[in-house]
Amino acid sequence: RAGTEWWRSAVVYQIYPRSFADSNGDGVGDLQGIIDHLDHLVALGVDAVWLSPAYRSPMADNGYDISDYQDVDPIFGDLAAMDRLIAEMHARGLRLVMDLVVNHTSDQHAWFRDALTGPDAEHRDWYIWRDPRPDATARDAGPGQWRGDEPNRWVSAFSGPVWAWDEASGQYYLHLFAPGQPDLNWENPKVRAAVYTMMNWWLDRGVDGFRMDVINLISKPAWGPDDTGSGMIACSVGPRLHEFLAEMNREVLGAGDKVLMTVGEMPGVTLDEAADVSGRDRHELDMVFQFEHVWLDNGPDGDKYRPAPLRLPEMKRNLARWSGLCETGWNSLYLGNHDQPRYVSRWGDESYRERSSTAWAAMLHAHPGTPFIYQGDELGMTDAHFERIDQYEDVETLGYWRQAVELDGRDPAEVMAGVRYISRDNARTPVQWTAGDNAGFTTGHPWLAVNPNHVEINAADQVGRPGSVFEFHTTLCRLRHELPVLIEGTIELLDADHPCLWRVRRRHDGVILDAAANMSSEPLDLSESSEPIPDGRVVLSNVSGSAATDPLGPWEVRWILS
Numbered sequence: 001r002a003g004t005e006w007w008r009s010a011v012v013y014q015i016y017p018r019s020f021a022d023s024n025g026d027g028v029g030d031l032q033g034i035i036d037h038l039d040h041l042v043a044l045g046v047d048a049v050w051l052s053p054a055y056r057s058p059m060a061d062n063g064y065d066i067s068d069y070q071d072v073d074p075i076f077g078d079l080a081a082m083d084r085l086i087a088e089m090h091a092r093g094l095r096l097v098m099d100l101v102v103n104h105t106s107d108q109h110a111w112f113r114d115a116l117t118g119p120d121a122e123h124r125d126w127y128i129w130r131d132p133r134p135d136a137t138a139r140d141a142g143p144g145q146w147r148g149d150e151p152n153r154w155v156s157a158f159s160g161p162v163w164a165w166d167e168a169s170g171q172y173y174l175h176l177f178a179p180g181q182p183d184l185n186w187e188n189p190k191v192r193a194a195v196y197t198m199m200n201w202w203l204d205r206g207v208d209g210f211r212m213d214v215i216n217l218i219s220k221p222a223w224g225p226d227d228t229g230s231g232m233i234a235c236s237v238g239p240r241l242h243e244f245l246a247e248m249n250r251e252v253l254g255a256g257d258k259v260l261m262t263v264g265e266m267p268g269v270t271l272d273e274a275a276d277v278s279g280r281d282r283h284e285l286d287m288v289f290q291f292e293h294v295w296l297d298n299g300p301d302g303d304k305y306r307p308a309p310l311r312l313p314e315m316k317r318n319l320a321r322w323s324g325l326c327e328t329g330w331n332s333l334y335l336g337n338h339d340q341p342r343y344v345s346r347w348g349d350e351s352y353r354e355r356s357s358t359a360w361a362a363m364l365h366a367h368p369g370t371p372f373i374y375q376g377d378e379l380g381m382t383d384a385h386f387e388r389i390d391q392y393e394d395v396e397t398l399g400y401w402r403q404a405v406e407l408d409g410r411d412p413a414e415v416m417a418g419v420r421y422i423s424r425d426n427a428r429t430p431v432q433w434t435a436g437d438n439a440g441f442t443t444g445h446p447w448l449a450v451n452p453n454h455v456e457i458n459a460a461d462q463v464g465r466p467g468s469v470f471e472f473h474t475t476l477c478r479l480r481h482e483l484p485v486l487i488e489g490t491i492e493l494l495d496a497d498h499p500c501l502w503r504v505r506r507r508h509d510g511v512i513l514d515a516a517a518n519m520s521s522e523p524l525d526l527s528e529s530s531e532p533i534p535d536g537r538v539v540l541s542n543v544s545g546s547a548a549t550d551p552l553g554p555w556e557v558r559w560i561l562s
């Protein structure tokens, strides 16, 4: 099967459906809107789509809280629309990778509704229930606030305790994320069997793989009543994770003759742990999404809402180090998604928007692994730049604001600065298709404000225009399909300590690919590099007419073959 691993030379495009394209004027993107824009993806040259959840959901976390795994939420369409999407994608040679959220369900899922009927309910131990700690007294508190007798002191990724009180049964249930996202009990073989049945149901419907949401959390470790800190981090790579993933591979992923793509989202995973998951001989998953590089600008005690400046050498070394996974297995490559701000705003320079966004994209794609393009990044879309907290919608952002400002009394202006920098809503503003009303995203009222800069930044202006961010990305996709050195080549990081020069060298079969970028807004004297740039053929550049050995201007990037 190794020879048929299509995802090794693929570029994957992530669609966050509620913000992609709205076909029926209700202000929320939908599946028909995706179908209507598939030719955008064909023009871009991507090979597959990772579709964020479109399942039935009360939308406590915009679909990452699923109430029916085998139905489409009416806001996005229905199963017939999903079948049309699969058919239309396959007709264009595109593959569909579904988002699989099985660490937790929605609290509106039938399994949880049954579990709430009492300790003897059929589905009670499909979730994780615990008695209050006996040595503490509880006080009344609202959802997301501490009562005082929680089973331990873990903190939710969305702020507050990871334990929600169920008055009827006098017990708490675990939720590493929102109270509306109760964690499934993977120790229970009935849970695992139900998940595998559902996954096979989607494979029978024609999907081509899965992106597995926080899949490193499904095996819960032993813990004690005084355990504190992030519940998400505490539960990363628990004692039975590999056993569960190997079982899932036997029961689902490796059971058919179709070569799927599977990528595990694993916040907190280390390189060695990722190798244990993605190793070719492990038969677990094909690759993982790591978080070390997107946490490099986290502030004190890992608080991403109190960010610290990114030090480029740390990013350079991180991506080079994680490239090592491709020797034994494979690696994913991403800078943005629906949980991360727009990298052009976060780590680039909006006054050099086109150059800095393409410089970051080109240096990412220069590494071994499968690159993921998040919707809108192929256009150089920027952060939302909202001014007020009431403009934000994200449950994580609003949870942080409530805890920091309303409960802990921190300075709203200081907290808002962090929110503006890192909020997940930054990348969830509607995709900017045209300069017209609502950027051509909807004829209705958009669920989240459209960025006013859509009049300058939109697909209509860029598709087919030489030198646009979009056309730069079509070249990135084309070169990944044409240059074996990008897929099979070794990688060497040059000038690792330089604060703004980024050089990586790939070698394969006598071909050398040099990627070189000036990741700053100042001109760069290349004499500072450890070795001269070879006078080869420039196959990619974000500055038209630049020669291989020219100096690198602000945010200039080029790839040279020699």
Ligand code: TEU
Residues within 6 Å of the ligand: 061, 064, 065, 101, 157, 177, 213, 214, 265, 267, 294, 304, 338, 339, 396, 424
């Ligand atoms: O994300 C897990 C996760 O780590 C992020 O929620 C979190 O924002 C982190 O701080 C990012 O740096 C997955 C989904 O991608 C996310 O949208 C969901 O909210 C979450 O799981 C729960 O399903």
